Amino acid sequence: MxxxxxxxxxxxxxxxxxxxxxxxxxxxxxxxxxxxxxxxxxxxxxxxxxxxxxxxxxxxxxxxxxxxxxxxxxxxxxxxxxxxxxxxxxxxxxxxxxxxxxxxxxxxxxxxxxxxxxxxxxxxxxxxxxxFSLNRETIRFEWKDTQTQITLSNRLTFRSLNQVGEDAFIHGIMQVSSQTLDRSILHDQAKLGLEQEALERFHTSKALKYNPTWWQLAYTQDETLVGLIMPAENDGGAIIGFIGVVPEHRGQGYVNDLLQQGTLTLKSNGAVRIRSDADTVNVPMVHAFQRAGYRQFASRREYRYSMK
Missing domain, CATH: 3.40.630.30 (Gcn5-related N-acetyltransferase (GNAT))
Structure with a gap:
């Protein structure tokens, strides 16, 4: 053969x-x-x-x-x-x-x-x-533009990658990835460490199609970092590439504000369909997608093989 x-x-x-x-x-x-x-x-x-x-x-x-x-x-x-x-x-x-x-x-x-x-x-x-070993199982979500009104957050201030710079943004990725429920991120953190995983996630995400103004850190009125949103596009169209809330601000609904901001960013740039994945064990993220009008269209099993 x-x-x-x-x-x-x-x-x-x-x-x-x-x-x-x-x-x-x-x-x-x-x-x-x-x-x-x-x-x-x-x-x-x-x-x-x-x-x-x-x-x-x-x-x-x-x-x-x-x-x-x-x-x-x-x-x-x-x-x-x-x-x-x-x-x-x-x-x-x-x-x-x-x-x-x-x-x-x-x-x-x-x-x-x-x-x-x-x-x-x-x-x-x-x-x-x-x-190959099972890395994680996800729910595949899809949002379609049905002319529903997206309400923007009035309690957060958003600053783009251009405004804060790469170092601050990478540090933000590291903060929101701390104590994550996402198994894929946890596996990479165990292999690379928290800081290196954030750095590699940032540089891999930069290979997607995006505008630097789309990627935003979110702050409270007293300038405390709450989280971030990274909308982008891949070969299948518009996606929520990464979203996260820092551990000390979880449970206060900020993920809803972030997801609304990311959805509106992509919609404002012509997207009529947006897709994203949430680990099945990341229940807060699953519920956030559902609240934002995203609907499940598939499930995914992600397997990984290490070359060494």
């Missing part, structure tokens, strides 16, 4: 794994867009080839300016045959060919429901046997 990146002229065959023609067409158009925008590269699209036939595929994804992938997706295998053998070889050899560092990790995001998450139990079996 040969594991290799595809050639550009093989794109249509690469997309043609499903028996549903419309799904194949959707994936083909999506992949072309991702190539054009730099989220995916041909050398990050791998196939398992046997006797001249594609029997498996996987796509690796990144933010365009980061230069190396950190999410794998669109895994297709012979699910009713030797999927474990093919999948293990495909993952192992494609990850090796990507030449990632020992300190890097790879994520696999399993959305439910999704036409790309068929054979759910077999996918999970493969991931876990290969060495």
């Amino acid at each position: 040969d594991i290799r990146p595809i050639r550009r002229e093989e794109l249509e065959v690469f997309a043609n794994f499903s028996e549903q023609a419309d799904l194949n067409e959707h994936f083909l158009n999506y992949l072309r867009d991702m190539w054009d925008e730099g989220y995916v590269r041909p050398e990050w699209c791998f196939v398992a080839e046997e006797a001249g036939e594609f029997v498996g595929r996987i796509v690796y994804w990144s933010l365009p300016s980061l230069g190396k992938p950190f999410i794998c997706d669109f895994l297709e295998l012979p699910w009713n045959a030797n999927y474990l053998a093919v999948g293990t070889q495909l993952l192992q050899q494609s990850l090796t060919q990507l030449q990632l560092h020992d300190s890097d990790s790879m994520e696999y995001q399993l959305d439910i429901p999704s036409p790309y998450s068929t054979y759910l139990e077999k996918r999970i079996e493969l991931l876990e046997k290969f060495g």
Whole structure:
């Protein structure tokens, strides 16, 4: 079995794994867009080839300016045959060919429901046997512009990244991440420490599409930092990239003010749909999205594999 990146002229065959023609067409158009925008590269699209036939595929994804992938997706295998053998070889050899560092990790995001998450139990079996571990489970939220009035906070003052500077903003990320309920952040803090996790989160977030005026620290009338909001855009559109309240001000409803500010920022810049994820164990954040008119459209299981 040969594991290799595809050639550009093989794109249509690469997309043609499903028996549903419309799904194949959707994936083909999506992949072309991702190539054009730099989220995916041909050398990050791998196939398992046997006797001249594609029997498996996987796509690796990144933010365009980061230069190396950190999410794998669109895994297709012979699910009713030797999927474990093919999948293990495909993952192992494609990850090796990507030449990632020992300190890097790879994520696999399993959305439910999704036409790309068929054979759910077999996918999970493969991931876990290969060495992926469950990082967190999230509720996927979506806000749609229904002309409802968004009430802005009258008890907070917002200052943008341009106004406060990067050092103050990174310090703000570190403060709101303290004692977080989000398992993904907790895992990264355990590995990197609180300060380094905040620094890396800031620089990774800067690879998203955003305007520095969108990212804001929030203060009370006596100039005490309450929290922050970081709206942005990714390949799927507008998102609430990060939101948080400092521990000493939690439980006072400030997350509602922050979420309203972020939602209005994106709406004012043309967004008619906004998405975000909340860890299922972060109940206060889940309730905040629900109060703000966000509706669940899916669930997600996030798996992570450490290269070392």
